[in-house]
Amino acid sequence: MITIVDYGLGNLGSIKNMLKKIGADSEITSDVNVISQATKLILPGVGAFDNGMKNLKELGLFEILNKKVLEDKTPVLGICLGMQLITNGSEEGIEPGFGWIDANTLKFKVNTNERKFSIPHMGWEYVQQQKESKLLEGMFEEPKYYFVHSYYITCNQPEDELLKTHYSHDYVSGFEKGNILGVQFHPEKSHKYGMKMLKNFVENY
């Protein structure tokens, strides 16, 4: 059973839809007891960083997620804002993040004269894989993924970097460290490429 953490932000139905398509059972929940039983976690989210952290704390999910991920080593996949919440913090807000991976979330600084890089960054991108990963096992050729974001991630430990994307500059679009994974894009909206990735998360971790 895959547990999709519901903290009031983002389009959780789409993730459940895709998991259903690949034959994986999942549930959307903000129940501490259900989360404490989870064998795999997905931390989704679309929206503002501080809202995300505050909601998680108000729902009493901050401690249990820390325990699950850091002590029980439950595999977790952060998606979009969910990935950003895994970092130390974001320029978008003042709340600290989980800090499970030594990384920071920064605001895109795009020259306003350079119109070809509009913000939010919205669209499909190819990615460059930085290391071997079970998440990308058997991936189709030239995988592309759908992105929507105004903030990007940099990793302080290069060995945590899994995928990089170029938009105005290079940034980390996927990270992996032990049981902790995150992707900036939306696999649930990225056709067969995202489907393969979620399938790998379900089957290989």
Place this chain on the structure above:
Amino acid sequence: MSITRVIPVLLLKNAGLVKTTQFKDPKYIGDPLNAVKIFNEKEVDELIFLDILATPEKKKIPLQFLEQVAQECFMPLAYGGGIKTVDEIREILKVGVEKVIINTQAVENKDFIREAVARHGSSTIGVSIDVRKNFWGKYEVYTHGGRNNTKLDPVKFAVEMDQIGVGELMINSIDRDGTMKGYDCDLIKKITSEVGMPVIACGGAGTIDDFAQAVNEGGASAVAAGSMFVFHGKHRAVLISYPDQMDLKRIFNT
């Protein structure tokens, strides 16, 4: 640089899929869910649904339909038509659509747009600007499915939307709609040179070369089309299609 998004725009009228010419004469195309399945198989970049009667006839938002669509396709979805409140947006997002497109209310109620951006985030809120040239060649913004001339200047209106924090603009040329004679690149260019957010060009696409022109000359971030993806040949026989990915890669140099 992103891969340029190529987006089919599907017009809903009651429960059917239709295609208009210059926002008039909706021609029945078929069952929308069937079209969605075909577009999903063809791995289209994104789909936009617009309910053309929602505002003029004060229809309810087709949530059940949107929910069925969201379960069928694994690509970004946007819906526009008759949206007036942030709660309606929440309902739309809940069924699995990621973006909404607002037209009439963006002109009539700017506080609503501000609230929508604050509540749901820029990237969720798109505004479509329907534009027609008047007798003197001046561009004017229309609402209510092209029925109401606001006399607003589309460039000024676009800049205002940019300042409010809208995530994306769709520029729809009423004059070019359904004609397949190419985009109004002058109009697109005027707007893309004044705003920082992504702009989707819409209205008039007939060939993939038109896409390249909207991007290279117009500065569009994405291109949308209707007729080109639902009609085939000079007699406009109904046939759902989508350009070959290799051809798109070639024209956009990606």
